[in-house]
Amino acid sequence: MNGRPPQGFLFSACAAGIKASGKPDLALALAPEGASAAAMFTRNQVVAAPVIVGRENLRHAQGQLRALIVNAGNANCATGKQGLKAAKNVCAGVAKQLLARQIQAREYQVFPSSTGIIGVPLPVEKIHAALQDLITTAAESEQAFDEFAHAILTTDTHKKIATQSIVCGGVEAILAGVAKGAGMIHPDMATMLVYLFTDLAATPRELQQCLEEAVDQSFNNISIDGDTSTNDTVLLMASGKSGVELKAVRNQFQAAVIKICRSLAAQIVADGEGVKHVVRLRIEQARSRDEARRIAAAIANSPLVKTAWAGADPNWGRFLAAIGNSGVQINQERINIHLGEQQICRHGAAILFDQERAHRYMSEPVYDIRISLGAGSADLEFLSCDLTAEYVHINADYST
Amino acid sequence: MNGRPPQGFLFSACAAGIKASGKPDLALALAPEGASAAAMFTRNQVVAAPVIVGRENLRHAQGQLRALIVNAGNANCATGKQGLKAAKNVCAGVAKQLLARQIQAREYQVFPSSTGIIGVPLPVEKIHAALQDLITTAAESEQAFDEFAHAILTTDTHKKIATQSIVCGGVEAILAGVAKGAGMIHPDMATMLVYLFTDLAATPRELQQCLEEAVDQSFNNISIDGDTSTNDTVLLMASGKSGVELKAVRNQFQAAVIKICRSLAAQIVADGEGVKHVVRLRIEQARSRDEARRIAAAIANSPLVKTAWAGADPNWGRFLAAIGNSGVQINQERINIHLGEQQICRHGAAILFDQERAHRYMSEPVYDIRISLGAGSADLEFLSCDLTAEYVHINADYST
Numbered sequence: 043m044n045g046r047p048p049q050g051f052l053f054s055a056c057a058a059g060i061k062a063s064g065k066p067d068l069a070l071a072l073a074p075e076g077a078s079a080a081a082m083f084t085r086n087q088v089v090a091a092p093v094i095v096g097r098e099n100l101r102h103a104q105g106q107l108r109a110l111i112v113n114a115g116n117a118n119c120a121t122g123k124q125g126l127k128a129a130k131n132v133c134a135g136v137a138k139q140l141l142a143r144q145i146q147a148r149e150y151q152v153f154p155s156s157t158g159i160i161g162v163p164l165p166v167e168k169i170h171a172a173l174q175d176l177i178t179t180a181a182e183s184e185q186a187f188d189e190f191a192h193a194i195l196t197t198d199t200h201k202k203i204a205t206q207s208i209v210c211g212g213v214e215a216i217l218a219g220v221a222k223g224a225g226m227i228h229p230d231m232a233t234m235l236v237y238l239f240t241d242l243a244a245t246p247r248e249l250q251q252c253l254e255e256a257v258d259q260s261f262n263n264i265s266i267d268g269d270t271s272t273n274d275t276v277l278l279m280a281s282g283k284s285g286v287e288l289k290a291v292r293n294q295f296q297a298a299v300i301k302i303c304r305s306l307a308a309q310i311v312a313d314g315e316g317v318k319h320v321v322r323l324r325i326e327q328a329r330s331r332d333e334a335r336r337i338a339a340a341i342a343n344s345p346l347v348k349t350a351w352a353g354a355d356p357n358w359g360r361f362l363a364a365i366g367n368s369g370v371q372i373n374q375e376r377i378n379i380h381l382g383e384q385q386i387c388r389h390g391a392a393i394l395f396d397q398e399r400a401h402r403y404m405s406e407p408v409y410d411i412r413i414s415l416g417a418g419s420a421d422l423e424f425l426s427c428d429l430t431a432e433y434v435h436i437n438a439d440y441s442t
Numbered sequence: 443m444n445g446r447p448p449q450g451f452l453f454s455a456c457a458a459g460i461k462a463s464g465k466p467d468l469a470l471a472l473a474p475e476g477a478s479a480a481a482m483f484t485r486n487q488v489v490a491a492p493v494i495v496g497r498e499n500l501r502h503a504q505g506q507l508r509a510l511i512v513n514a515g516n517a518n519c520a521t522g523k524q525g526l527k528a529a530k531n532v533c534a535g536v537a538k539q540l541l542a543r544q545i546q547a548r549e550y551q552v553f554p555s556s557t558g559i560i561g562v563p564l565p566v567e568k569i570h571a572a573l574q575d576l577i578t579t580a581a582e583s584e585q586a587f588d589e590f591a592h593a594i595l596t597t598d599t600h601k602k603i604a605t606q607s608i609v610c611g612g613v614e615a616i617l618a619g620v621a622k623g624a625g626m627i628h629p630d631m632a633t634m635l636v637y638l639f640t641d642l643a644a645t646p647r648e649l650q651q652c653l654e655e656a657v658d659q660s661f662n663n664i665s666i667d668g669d670t671s672t673n674d675t676v677l678l679m680a681s682g683k684s685g686v687e688l689k690a691v692r693n694q695f696q697a698a699v700i701k702i703c704r705s706l707a708a709q710i711v712a713d714g715e716g717v718k719h720v721v722r723l724r725i726e727q728a729r730s731r732d733e734a735r736r737i738a739a740a741i742a743n744s745p746l747v748k749t750a751w752a753g754a755d756p757n758w759g760r761f762l763a764a765i766g767n768s769g770v771q772i773n774q775e776r777i778n779i780h781l782g783e784q785q786i787c788r789h790g791a792a793i794l795f796d797q798e799r800a801h802r803y804m805s806e807p808v809y810d811i812r813i814s815l816g817a818g819s820a821d822l823e824f825l826s827c828d829l830t831a832e833y834v835h836i837n838a839d840y841s842t
Contacts, residue, residue, distance in 0.1 A: 088766030088774050088790070120759055120774075122791035160759030161792035267745040270767050345667040345745070345829070346837060353838035359520055359560030366488030367670050374488050374520075390488070391522035392561035429745070430838070431831035437746060438753035438830070 043203045047187040048216040048241035050075060050281025052180035055193035058172035060115035060158070060165055066193035068169060070136070070176045071110040071237065074145050077279040079107045079153070080249035082257050084274035090119035091164075092154040093273060095129040099150040105246025107279060108147035110237065111136050112194050113169060114222070115158040117233065119272045128164040129154045135166075139173045143180075155275055157196055157222060157233040191220040194235055197436075198223045198313050204305035206298035208242070210291045215242045215284035217298050221306040223313045233271040234261065236306055242295060243282030252288075252299050253278045260303035263335065264425045266314040267433070268343035276303075311425045312408075316432030319351050320408045323426060329418035333370045337415070338424035340368035348429030356400035358387040361413065376416030382409060443603045447587040448616040448641035450475060450681025452580035455593035458572035460515035460558070460565055466593035468569060470536070470576045471510040471637065474545050477679040479507045479553065480649035482657050484674035490519035491564075492554040493673060495529040499550040505646025507679060508547035510637065511536050512594050513569060514622070515558040517633065519672045528564040529554045535566075539573045543580075555675055557596055557622060557633040591620040594635055597836075598623045598713050604705035606698035608642070610691045615642045615684035617698050621706040623713045633671040634661065636706055642695060643682030652688075652699050653678045660703035663735065664825045666714040667833070668743035676703075711825045712808075716832030719751050720808045723826060729818035733770045737815070738824035740768035748829030756800035758787040761813065776816030782809060 047053065051073055058068040081100055083093050100107070111132060118125050133152035140147045156164065180186065191201040202221040207214050222235040238253075257276055278299070280288070288295055312320050323341060328334035341347050344364040350357040358379050365372060374390035382403050386395045403409055447453065451473055458468040481500055483493050500507070511532060518525050533552035540547045556564065580586065591601040602621040607614050622635040638653075657676055678699070680688070688695055712720050723741060728734035741747050744764040750757040758779050765772060774790035782803050786795045803809055 086763060086766040087772055088762050117759075120762055120787070120791050122775075122789065125791075160762075161787075269744055269746045269763065272763050272766060344669055345833075346669045349834050349837035352834060355838070359517075362488050362520055363486060363560075363669065363672050366486040366672060372487055375522075387520070387561075389522065391520050391525075428838075429834060431834040433745075434749050434752060434829060434831040434834055437749035438751075438755070438828075 043184050043187055043205055043218065045205060046184060046216065047182060047218050048239045048281065049182070050077065050241050050283030051239050052182050053186040053190040054176050054180040055189040056172050056176055058113070059168045060113055066189065067113055067115045068172050068176060069112040069190045069193035070180055071190060071239065072145070072180050073108055073279060073281050074143070075281070076106050076108055077281045078244050078246045078249055079105050079277060079279045080246050080253045081275060081277045082253060084271055086270045086272050088272045090117050090156060090273040091121055091125035091129040092118055092156045093275060094126060095133065096153050096155065096275065099133065099153055102150040106151065107153050108145060108151040109136050109140065110153045110155070110277065110279070112155040112235065114194055114196050116156060116162055116164050117158045117160045117273050118156040118164040120161045121163055124163060128166045131166050132169050135170045135173050139177045142174065143177060153277060155235055157194070157235055157273055160272070187218065194220065194222045196222065197315060200313065202306055202309040202313070204302040206302055208286070208291050208294050208298055210286045213284060213286050215240060215286040217302060219302040219306055221310055223310040233273040234310060236261070236276040238278040238299065238302065240280045241282065241284035242280050242286050242288045244280040244288035248288050249278050249280055252296050255296060256299040256303040259300050260307040263338070263422065264307045264311050265339060265342040266311060266427055308425060311427050314427050315436045316430040317427040318430055319404070319428045321351055321426050322408065322410045323424040324410060324412040325422045325424065326412060326414040327417055328415050328420040328422065331420045331422055334420050334422035335424065336370050337365055337368045338422060340364045342424060342426035345429060351404065351428035352430045354401050354404035356381055356386055356397060356404060362387065362390065372415060373417065378414045380412040443584050443587055443605055443618065445605060446584060446616065447582060447618050448639045448681065449582070450477065450641050450683030451639050452582050453586040453590040454576050454580040455589040456572050456576050458513070459568045460513055466589065467513055467515045468572050468576060469512045469590045469593035470580055471590060471639065472545070472580050473508055473679060473681050474543070475681070476506050476508055477681045478644050478646045478649055479505050479677060479679045480646050480653045481675060481677045482653060484671055486670045486672050488672045490517050490556060490673040491521055491525035491529040492518055492556045493675060494526060495533065496553050496555065496675065499533065499553055502550040506551065507553050508545060508551040509536050509540065510553045510555070510677065510679070512555040512635065514594055514596050516556060516562055516564050517558045517560045517673050518556040518564040520561045521563055524563060528566045531566050532569050535570045535573050539577045542574065543577060553677060555635055557594070557635055557673055560672070587618065594620065594622045596622065597715060600713065602706055602709040602713070604702040606702055608686070608691050608694050608698055610686045613684060613686050615640060615686040617702060619702040619706055621710055623710040633673040634710060636661070636676040638678040638699065638702065640680045641682065641684035642680050642686050642688045644680040644688035648688050649678050649680055652696050655696060656699040656703040659700050660707040663738070663823065664707045664711050665739060665742040666711060666827055708825060711827050714827050715836045716830040717827040718830055719804070719828045721751055721826050722808065722810045723824040724810060724812040725822045725824065726812060726814040727817055728815050728820040728822065731820045731822055734820050734822035735824065736770050737765055737768045738822060740764045742824060742826035745829060751804070751828035752830045754801050754804035756781055756786055756797060756804060762787065762790065772815060773817065778814040780812040
């Protein structure tokens with residue numbers, strides 16, 4: 043990262059042997075004096091044990107956490123009652139070991155996260171064996187923060203970090219975020235994990251409001267392959283150590299959370315499996331934001347559209363058909379489609395356009411498609427990507 | 443086809459030059475003395491001109507048709523008012539040329555269908571130039587029927603035909619169906635066209651009831667890539683020439699229509715682009731048929747599931763996550779999953795199973811996955827297929 047992490051947090055990471063590769067797979071964030079916290083979770087009805095336990099702990103602790111423990115390499119999902127026990131067991135282990143650093147913590151003040159293979163028991167002993175070192179080496183340095191960001195990855199090709207500073211009366215507060223992408227590879231599940239840390243002072247309720255607004259404007263507007271993981275988690279923790287109160291910088295902080303979430307969302311899409319093109323879909327003149335989102339998602343999740351993007355093919359007919367499939371009431375004759383500056387569909391019908399130029403434009407790694415519905419005044423930007431043969435290879439070429 | 447086509451129909455086909463390849467692309471079915479008809483159309487809100495005109499004509503003609511004209515190579519979709527005019531123009535041309543065979547027909551007694559490239563004006567002149575020959579050569583032979591079935595194809599690798607005979611008081615009536623698959627290739631749209639012909643005597647209303655029931659039990663339970671075309675059409679025509687009344691053989695006929703639609707649906711899935719595995723998804727113990735269908739579709743349209751199928755990977759965690767994404771309320775702990783005879787998930791969690799055997803089983807071209815929800819008593823069989831790198835190549839490797 044560039045610049046210091048927010049005050050009031052210590053970070054560390056190690057290789058606990060959960061990943062077969064031997065790469066770092068266990069990450070810890072400590073708030074020795076505690077932190078207010080808010081979280082959002084997957085909307086998939088099948089949820090992993092750490093999501094259930096994390097939600098429970100946050101409620102039990104009334105939004106006051108002492109630690110966050112994340113493992114990669116095992117999702118602890120579809121593991122039944124044993125899985126719940128394992129997640130609780132890890133939290134208890136962290137709480138117990140924290141005494142070595144004179145930190146008093148209850149088991150429910152520890153928030154667990156997991157990502158990786160599904161249906162395999164979490165190797166709790168390996169985690170326990172690694173905890174003592176993990177806790178004693180935790181530090182507030184940039185390097186420790188970077189190692190944390192690195193250890194939560196699975197199939198991501200690089201770590202994802204974003205930071206913002208908020209200045210109030212000459213005092214600087216920091217907001218820093220890390221993410222693990224939604225790229226998927228067998229036998230891992232698609233999981234998006236996002237952790238945001240700030241040294242502002244805030245209540246869990248204030249954090250929850252800011253977080254919900256930011257997620258609505260970022261992670262809810264991206265799609266790689268339309269699948270939602272059983273483990274998706276976004277957590278925001280505030281230590282209060284800067285001395286700046288959130289309510290004194292409410293708008294500034296909200297803008298910073300949105301900015302960081304958007305940055306991390308964009309990094310996640312760009313690092314999706316096999317992705318060659320990131321497409322910024324701009325839906326304009328929808329009747330509502332929700333309708334704009336449903337139309338964007340219908341386009342972004344259509345295999346025919348996504349393969350056209352892979353081929354840099356300005357096949358607007360596929361976009362139109364996907365819009366027609368969205369379930370949102372539309373008036374085809376009012377639809378206009380632009381590829382960058384060039385219009386490729388007018389009033390829902392064909393027009394002459396420079397195909398060669400369109401193809402060149404779609405060969406860029408990042409580009410814009412603007413779809414105007416002529417139905418209302420709601421706009422939305424949605425990030426998506428192409429579906430390449432490499433994605434299929436990554437997710438299919440596996441033999442039990 | 444095996445056996446004779448139903449009486450009261452004449453068929454023909456030719457290469458009118460609509461397809462750049464020069465392959466047959468224009469097909470005609472005549473009912474010289476008229477036929478009752480019923481139809482179902484795409485639920486996509488963006489619909490092609492022939493769908494609009496076909497629906498209108500059927501209403502105008504009060505379900506009594508004289509002819510069906512189908513072109514492949516051009517979808518006449520997103521072609522605006524010109525497209526509507528073109529579709530009507532073709533119908534008018536057919537009606538006019540029918541006089542050469544002493545058949546009196548009004549323009550609205552001709553039903554038009556199109557499949558192929560989107561957004562390109564229909565070459566009406568080429569069609570007009572071919573009509574005279576098409577009409578004068580129309581015949582009731584098996585060969586003519588086969589040629590009809592062949593000319594409606596686009597990216598299909600072979601023609602799709604199914605027939606059933608219905609015997610009543612020693613008299614045989616025939617039901618014969620042809621289909622064009624939902625496989626897609628640039629620059630074509632995904633289009634499913636299905637035409638059923640029978641020499642039973644029936645009212646349009648009786649036909650409509652039978653057709654809706656059959657479509658609900660067949661074409662509504664298949665998915666190749668989750669995209670719905672702008673041109674999808676299923677048409678059933680009855681000439682009455684056998685002398686057998688539908689109402690005398692109601693149940694037998696309904697069963698025959700279902701059987702033919704299921705056969706054509708299976709042929710369509712098996713011939714999907716790049717398809718290596720056809721998966722028969724059996725959803726059991728759902729609360730309703732509709733919920734079973736939504737769960738089946740969520741599984742069948744998940745790229746992660748479809749790529750696991752491509753890799754013959756018994757990755758039941760992906761199935762479970764897709765079920766959790768279906769929007770249907772589920773109880774994870776009641777879900778059991780079988781791969782053929784072998785159980786691979788019990789009570790929504792991992793169990794030990796023979797991975798090697800499961801992989802071998804999933805390497806077969808057609809196999810069964812049975813998912814029991816433990817929620818109710820509704821069952822459903824749904825046909826789907828894998829998503830292969832070849833699908834991506836077919837749909838992406840195109841340069842304007």
